[in-house]
Amino acid sequence: MTTSNGNAPQGANNGGASKPFKIFIGYDPREDVAYEVCRHSILKRASIPVEIIPIVQSDLRQKGLYWRQRDQFESTEFSFSRFLTPYLANYEGWAMFVDCDFLYLADIKELKELVDDKYAVMCVHHDYSPKEKTKMDGAVQTVYPRKNWSSMVLYNCGHPKNKGLSLEVVNNQTGAFLHRFQWLEDNEIGSLPFVWNFLEGHNKVVENDPKTSPKAIHYTRGGPWFEAWKNCEFADLWLKEMEEYMKEKKSNAS
Template sequence: MTATSPVRIFCGADRSQQLAFRVLAHSIERHTSRPVEIRLIDNGDAPMPADPRHAPYTEFSFARFAIPAMCGHAGKAIYMDSDMLVFADIGELWDSPLDDAKIAIEVGSRDQETRGRHAAVMLLDCARLDWKVADIVAGLGERYDYNALMAIDPLLQPGEMQERIPAGWNDLDRYEAGRTRNLHYTEIRTQPWVYAGHPHGDLWVRELRGMLDEGDIEPEEIRAEVEAGYARPSLLVELALEPAPAGGRGTEALQALDREYGFVAHRKLLARFAERKKAIARWRRDEATRARPWLGWWYALVYRYRYGKGE
């Protein structure tokens, strides 16, 4: 790749994170003078496992494994989740030396309290990653389980993933001026587009407000996200697109407004989690019945007690 080649960034997101993706992309572009190509990816091209125990938690969980192929197995690429906000030049991450590593992650990210989040920000050497999504998904349950796969380790040899990205490029739900280059809003129930009260949510709202001021997003587009249930109603008040309630624009008043509207953060994603859990229970019931058919009535009774009738 040449010095003028664009920084290639792939962001995992489903429909509920379209607004978050746009805000992230804006923050990336605002802090760099380099040409960037930012692309949203999902599980569209990935096969789905037949075994529900290995089904993806999100609609983009497997998408990251397609990135090297999308790049023609040439050059570099950055992977990021979409629930993030950037405060520094992405070129610093892009220029991190890979040397003999195939993947670079943030320095110290393995030691963070929330395990497994190190793979949310990666610099990939696409020329050296011969990943094939279908083969990787097929390995679930045989060569590794879902959580291990999401940590990437089973796909690499020791030393092929190294901590080479400067610290601050994957700060989990914390912001420290002078250190934080990328703020990762990891807790889905408190992400600022669905919850008024995240300690650093004002930073995200400020970025979105800047997009409105610059004409990079229209008020109607934000209203559409609220109407679809992907963003909280109180966000319109914070952005002065709707009048403040009687209680003002304080956190408690905004949260009360969301409750009044019956808003539930990530309602559809939580329903997906619940359905996944139910499918796994159904699979275990059927497997247990095949192994001990004389106890099938008991396994069915336990399933109905926990999940109700219908299957």
């Protein structure tokens, strides 16, 4: 299942008929509505062609691409399958992985324009130690170095180092190796502005400073689709986007 916005390429940087920018979104059946709203928020604002592909664990298992056993600390079905992004993109061009618990408030074109071919990956370099013991619907909140770095990543899929994310590595390596980007040197991990992975409950908007205004909100502790987090910060923005998505879905079905 893939979705495209069908927008025509814009701007000189696209070189005419450029390929759609591939965006892989982590999918978990418990958070189906979060996936749909994240997808909707990207497509609605995108001024460049994008192709959205959900990373669905059951599909990957059926195709023989994912076989590792579920770990007790995995809070979502895409905790490790996310690292198949370069493989799923055929180790070509740039592609993005993002958790489903994101809400995009800006054009993805702005983010894509930040790519730098000298890096193997680019992400927000968070320094994040959550205080909560649980998140989402009661999942254990783990703390580890580079936490949340892997929640939104621009992958330079053709970079030689990303060939290191083979099926065998993704299915057998430790969580520490994968989530800390240990197949790379530190200077191969580019940095992105935090507003593209704005952690609800952690990052703050500074008054009169537009550089702190979120372009993508990450409901990492849990979003309004969970009862326990229905009153979290920026819940109103997510609920508004959900209402728009539901109206469009109903309209398209009629």
